[in-house]
Amino acid sequence: MSVRTLTINGQPVSATEEQTILDVAREHGIDIPTLCHFDGLSEHAGCRLCLVEIAGSPKLHAACVTPAAEGIEVTTHSDRVTAYRRQIVELLLAERNHVCSVCVANRNCELQDLAVAMNLHHVRYEPQDPQLALDASHPRFIMDPNRCVLCTRCVRVCDEIEGAHTWDVMARGRRAMIVSDLNQPWGESPSCTGCGKCVRVCPTGALFEKGATTTVRDPDFLTYLKTAREQKLWIR
Amino acid sequence: MTSDDLDTVRARERAAFAAAPCRLAVCTAAGCLSSGAGAVRDALERTAADGADSPGLRIIGTGCLGLCHAGPLLRVFRAGAPDVTYAHATPDLAAAVVRQLPDGRLPDERQLPAMHPFFAHQHPVVLENAGRIDCERIEDYVAAGGYAALQQAMTEMKPDDVIREVVASGLRGRGGAGYPTGLKWSTVAKARGAGKFVVCNADEGDPGAFMDRSVLEGDPHRVIEGMAIAGFAVGAEQGYIYVRGEYPLAVSRLRVAIRQAERMDLLGQRILDTPFSFRIDVRIGAGAFVCGEETALIASIEGKRGAPRPRPPYPASFGLWGRPTLINNVETYANIPPIIRSGGAAYARLGTERSKGTKVFALAGAIVNTGLIEVPMGTSLRQIIFDIGGGIPDGRSFKAAQTGGPSGGCIPASHLDLPVDYEALAGIGSIMGSGGLIVMDDRSCMVDVARFFMEFCRDESCGKCIPCRAGTVQMHTLLMRMTTGVAAERDLTLLEQLADMVTRTSLCGLGQTAANPVVSTLRHFRDEYMAHILEHRCPAGVCRMPRAPERAS
Amino acid sequence: MSFLDMDDRLLDLAARMDLVYSPLMDVKTFPEHVDITLVEGAVANQDHLRQIATIRERTDILVAFGDCAVTGNVTALRNPLNTAGVVLRRAYGDDEAGSPGRPPRPGGTADVPALLDKVRTIRSCVRVDVYLPGCPPPADVIVDVLSDLIAGKVDGLHNRSRLG
Numbered sequence: 001m002s003v004r005t006l007t008i009n010g011q012p013v014s015a016t017e018e019q020t021i022l023d024v025a026r027e028h029g030i031d032i033p034t035l036c037h038f039d040g041l042s043e044h045a046g047c048r049l050c051l052v053e054i055a056g057s058p059k060l061h062a063a064c065v066t067p068a069a070e071g072i073e074v075t076t077h078s079d080r081v082t083a084y085r086r087q088i089v090e091l092l093l094a095e096r097n098h099v100c101s102v103c104v105a106n107r108n109c110e111l112q113d114l115a116v117a118m119n120l121h122h123v124r125y126e127p128q129d130p131q132l133a134l135d136a137s138h139p140r141f142i143m144d145p146n147r148c149v150l151c152t153r154c155v156r157v158c159d160e161i162e163g164a165h166t167w168d169v170m171a172r173g174r175r176a177m178i179v180s181d182l183n184q185p186w187g188e189s190p191s192c193t194g195c196g197k198c199v200r201v202c203p204t205g206a207l208f209e210k211g212a213t214t215t216v217r218d219p220d221f222l223t224y225l226k227t228a229r230e231q232k233l234w235i236r
Numbered sequence: 237m238t239s240d241d242l243d244t245v246r247a248r249e250r251a252a253f254a255a256a257p258c259r260l261a262v263c264t265a266a267g268c269l270s271s272g273a274g275a276v277r278d279a280l281e282r283t284a285a286d287g288a289d290s291p292g293l294r295i296i297g298t299g300c301l302g303l304c305h306a307g308p309l310l311r312v313f314r315a316g317a318p319d320v321t322y323a324h325a326t327p328d329l330a331a332a333v334v335r336q337l338p339d340g341r342l343p344d345e346r347q348l349p350a351m352h353p354f355f356a357h358q359h360p361v362v363l364e365n366a367g368r369i370d371c372e373r374i375e376d377y378v379a380a381g382g383y384a385a386l387q388q389a390m391t392e393m394k395p396d397d398v399i400r401e402v403v404a405s406g407l408r409g410r411g412g413a414g415y416p417t418g419l420k421w422s423t424v425a426k427a428r429g430a431g432k433f434v435v436c437n438a439d440e441g442d443p444g445a446f447m448d449r450s451v452l453e454g455d456p457h458r459v460i461e462g463m464a465i466a467g468f469a470v471g472a473e474q475g476y477i478y479v480r481g482e483y484p485l486a487v488s489r490l491r492v493a494i495r496q497a498e499r500m501d502l503l504g505q506r507i508l509d510t511p512f513s514f515r516i517d518v519r520i521g522a523g524a525f526v527c528g529e530e531t532a533l534i535a536s537i538e539g540k541r542g543a544p545r546p547r548p549p550y551p552a553s554f555g556l557w558g559r560p561t562l563i564n565n566v567e568t569y570a571n572i573p574p575i576i577r578s579g580g581a582a583y584a585r586l587g588t589e590r591s592k593g594t595k596v597f598a599l600a601g602a603i604v605n606t607g608l609i610e611v612p613m614g615t616s617l618r619q620i621i622f623d624i625g626g627g628i629p630d631g632r633s634f635k636a637a638q639t640g641g642p643s644g645g646c647i648p649a650s651h652l653d654l655p656v657d658y659e660a661l662a663g664i665g666s667i668m669g670s671g672g673l674i675v676m677d678d679r680s681c682m683v684d685v686a687r688f689f690m691e692f693c694r695d696e697s698c699g700k701c702i703p704c705r706a707g708t709v710q711m712h713t714l715l716m717r718m719t720t721g722v723a724a725e726r727d728l729t730l731l732e733q734l735a736d737m738v739t740r741t742s743l744c745g746l747g748q749t750a751a752n753p754v755v756s757t758l759r760h761f762r763d764e765y766m767a768h769i770l771e772h773r774c775p776a777g778v779c780r781m782p783r784a785p786e787r788a789s
Numbered sequence: 790m791s792f793l794d795m796d797d798r799l800l801d802l803a804a805r806m807d808l809v810y811s812p813l814m815d816v817k818t819f820p821e822h823v824d825i826t827l828v829e830g831a832v833a834n835q836d837h838l839r840q841i842a843t844i845r846e847r848t849d850i851l852v853a854f855g856d857c858a859v860t861g862n863v864t865a866l867r868n869p870l871n872t873a874g875v876v877l878r879r880a881y882g883d884d885e886a887g888s889p890g891r892p893p894r895p896g897g898t899a900d901v902p903a904l905l906d907k908v909r910t911i912r913s914c915v916r917v918d919v920y921l922p923g924c925p926p927p928a929d930v931i932v933d934v935l936s937d938l939i940a941g942k943v944d945g946l947h948n949r950s951r952l953g
Contacts, residue, residue, distance in 0.1 A: 126913075
């Protein structure tokens, strides 16, 4: 295995061949914001929050899918990308009905945390106010598309880890929705095993347990699960 | 069938062609068919069969003749006489033509002038067979020199030689981005791994564009030949043509053409009795604009949701089913046979320094001659719009030309003398794009035009990345505020910031270019935006403004 | 309530300012030349719309106070219904058990102002100088922000509290 050296925000760091810029940055305590990334899942590269600058390249690069290549100079928090990230979070807040004060994930929500970390105190874009019905047909869980940011963590965890592929995305653009099976009520889904992994990885309050007054955040649980499965090591 | 057998067929067909002193070609592209070309063709055949037949008469359905607004078009070829073209042909006229042919005195009505400027200023390469061949007969294509390039590649050249000619031709991708075709081919050829693929992108989706449709409908073998040569050059044995679902005629003609080519050993196992095998399958899109983006197209062929993925890895190394894949657009492949036949250097003599060859454009909008044209790169917009296109109808004045569809930009009158090539168009904030060219007169409101294209992008965004999915929604909302007279100056600031952000941060080309219509109209027509915002007035009189605007401070 | 949570600090503040208008006071018209106004809640009806215009006109520093003023929050939950008529039918129309309701007319009456089709944020109606999000904004933050404003400091005040 060959080892690379590069700099992130001027700090020299080393990386293995498989590591992305995001991996290396996190290893060194540099916080690049993300929303669709989740340790243990394939990368979606859709939220665009982890975009970083690489010296000499006019384009921005998604840290989650860009290899930590030899000799590159990465800047993670330039004024430009910071402003873009802020706009992205604002766009999300205006897109659906994110009303923190009546959300089960209030104070436990990655979208809200992003807004707070960015000092986002108001949204400049017009709220789109879509009419979206929530699906409470499942005996244990609820899906509220009003809180959904379409990160597809649920789709990926169901497909890649649970192997059920109950969730997928229907329609496109602003009409895109997470649906179970062929857009059937979740409670009638023949493929859903009821494992609840999708609920555990949801960054917002879109998927939650019935009767719950808060959501659980457990960013390491898939890594734990995979290590247990693949190496028979039950370690946290 | 061997290469020699094919030569025999070509010689036989050419002899038969020479023996038929008279051909009647009806344009059977989708445009003319929808204005009644089918009835014209029936009338020709019926009258000919009724005994008014003149010896050696052939009636053919041919590819797009270009002057679409004057369809159905009927062209008469006679040995020793200039061609005659009829506009708005009717079954009665068709019958009269057949009856009067033996006397040599054709009806005068509806004849286009002998040197109609629409045709006189063009330089057909990709469209060279339009009018000359029957688009459903492979023998016609062969007689016109078709598949000679494939023969030549198979029998006289090595894959490297083919790539060298393509590089020498200076051909660049005709799908829009203008990536050097030769470079792409050599990258795929060098990529390691068996089971490479050649893909033809025929998911033409820009509003007002129909170049690729016309090529597929009128000369499908040209695309097949180009793809087979590409397969030979890069080492692929399987090709896919991804056609948008809205082009049923193109699909059916392609399928006919593929069957014909297979029967003559021009596709399939051991082409022309050489060790090279190449199959082509047709895949049909389901109406998503984003599937014209190469990684989304690949996902769609694989049977997945048509959504793009980040590049790199590029399809050249990791494409269809993870294999090295060459993706080019229809018109790019259609340029390959002439490049191989006459050599890359000869092709490179056409065009400008960095944009070689010709470009097919679809003229639409406020222009007299709506239709399909082909001109050398470097032709000025003024020549295209005024000499070939016949200018602006109804005595109106030219305001802007929009190139490149929803990813493109608007070009104002001050740039009419600009030579059309990749760099020149990019230099003024537009793009070559795939060849859609929409002309607008003084009755078009540029803010409304930007709103129209933004609505298109909003509806066609796949939704995978946030900037494109939600950014197009907000840009559209802001443009709506402007066109309905409720916008304030801060809305313009928001719009400009969003345009920049969506361009820089979107995942794929759709989002990265979605703001181009806004940016280019702001660049050239900022005063119109200001009139909407500050005075609540639409200078072109398109947008309906409320009397007492409900202002948002 | 969060305002009252400032407890004894309210008395310190009171010493440094005059409270000239509040829903708790008997003053019926919004006074002229106000230095600082804290606006709670969103703009939901025609009367609010008139009020906010008056407030803006007569105020130096306008603070959008709390999530409802900043984003619409709970009051804007009705916005997906799109029109005032639908909202009123939903609230006052026939109930699920089938007993008949009498939804008022969306245009309002002499006593009840007309409902807007959508609840609007303060920012969408008038210029806002300071945003103080939170549901509710914590008492400590209110003290800080008010103290700074009274001391003449306006910049950099947005970031003291969070949405939700």
